[in-house]
Amino acid sequence: MDKIKDYLNEVEHTEVKKFVANKVMFEAVRKVLMESVYLHGTLKEGKPADAMINYTFFLASRKKSPGFTNLTNEQIGADLVAVWEGTNLVEGGFKDLEKFTDTKVSSEGKKNPGR
Numbered sequence: 001m002d003k004i005k006d007y008l009n010e011v012e013h014t015e016v017k018k019f020v021a022n023k024v025m026f027e028a029v030r031k032v033l034m035e036s037v038y039l040h041g042t043l044k045e046g047k048p049a050d051a052m053i054n055y056t057f058f059l060a061s062r063k064k065s066p067g068f069t070n071l072t073n074e075q076i077g078a079d080l081v082a083v084w085e086g087t088n089l090v091e092g093g094f095k096d097l098e099k100f101t102d103t104k105v106s107s108e109g110k111k112n113p114g115r
Helices: 003-007 009-022 022-039 054-066 073-097
Strands: none
Touching: 009 022, 009 073, 022 073, 054 073
16 A cells, blocks of 8 residues: 555545545446456346356457467466456455545544433
């Protein structure tokens, strides 16, 4: 998180904190960014099943596609690993964003309703 402080000015830092505090927006943005990885090939209500939109199937299908027929299994596997690594990097960014929460604890504490 210290490296992030090096390139965010105070206004940006404040806005990121607001974004992270809005859990609905945070998860919605995560879903939009990760949609192609998380949702490809899954069943959706009201839509026909189409397993061929799954990204990993796309990677494998290139071996039989014109212009890609010399791809080796090793190259396809390397591409799959690269997609996995990219996914982990994006998820790591979201984990870093989650560190932008206010850690201030109220000094008042909870009031005893019996007093």
